[in-house]
Amino acid sequence: MATLQDIKYADWQPKLNQIGEISEGIDDINQCIAIILSTQKGSVPHRPDFGSDIYKYIDYPANEAVPNIIREAIDAIKKWETRIDINNVTATIIQEQVKIQIEWQLKESDLTANTEVIL
Numbered sequence: 001m002a003t004l005q006d007i008k009y010a011d012w013q014p015k016l017n018q019i020g021e022i023s024e025g026i027d028d029i030n031q032c033i034a035i036i037l038s039t040q041k042g043s044v045p046h047r048p049d050f051g052s053d054i055y056k057y058i059d060y061p062a063n064e065a066v067p068n069i070i071r072e073a074i075d076a077i078k079k080w081e082t083r084i085d086i087n088n089v090t091a092t093i094i095q096e097q098v099k100i101q102i103e104w105q106l107k108e109s110d111l112t113a114n115t116e117v118i119l
Helices: 026-038 062-080
Strands: 012-014 022-024 084-094 097-106 112-118
Touching: 026 062, 026 097, 026 112, 062 084, 062 097
Parallel strands: none
Antiparallel strands: 012 022, 084 097, 097 112
C-alpha cells in the first residue's frame, strides 16, 4: 500500500482497480488518457464536456468508424490531457472491441511513450 511519502510527482491519482496503489509519472498520464477515452461525454454531471464521443462511432462500418474514432481521440486528449503532445493515433476494430494506440511526447521533454486503450 502506498503512503504519502511514496509519492514523488506533483501529478498523481489513485490507481484504477488496485486499492491502495497510486499512479504517477508516465503511468498517471496513461491512466488519464484511458479515463478520457473511456468516459462518454455527458456522463459526468459537473463536467458534461469531459470525455470523448468515441462511442457514437462504434457501430459504424469500419471505414467510417476508424477516422472518426481517431479524430475524437485526438480532440479529447488535446483538450483534457495538456501535459503531452500527440505524435500519432491509430485505431483498429477487432470483433466488438476498439483498440486505440496513442504515441505521445511529454511537453518540453524528449520523453515519449505509447498508450493502448481498449474499449
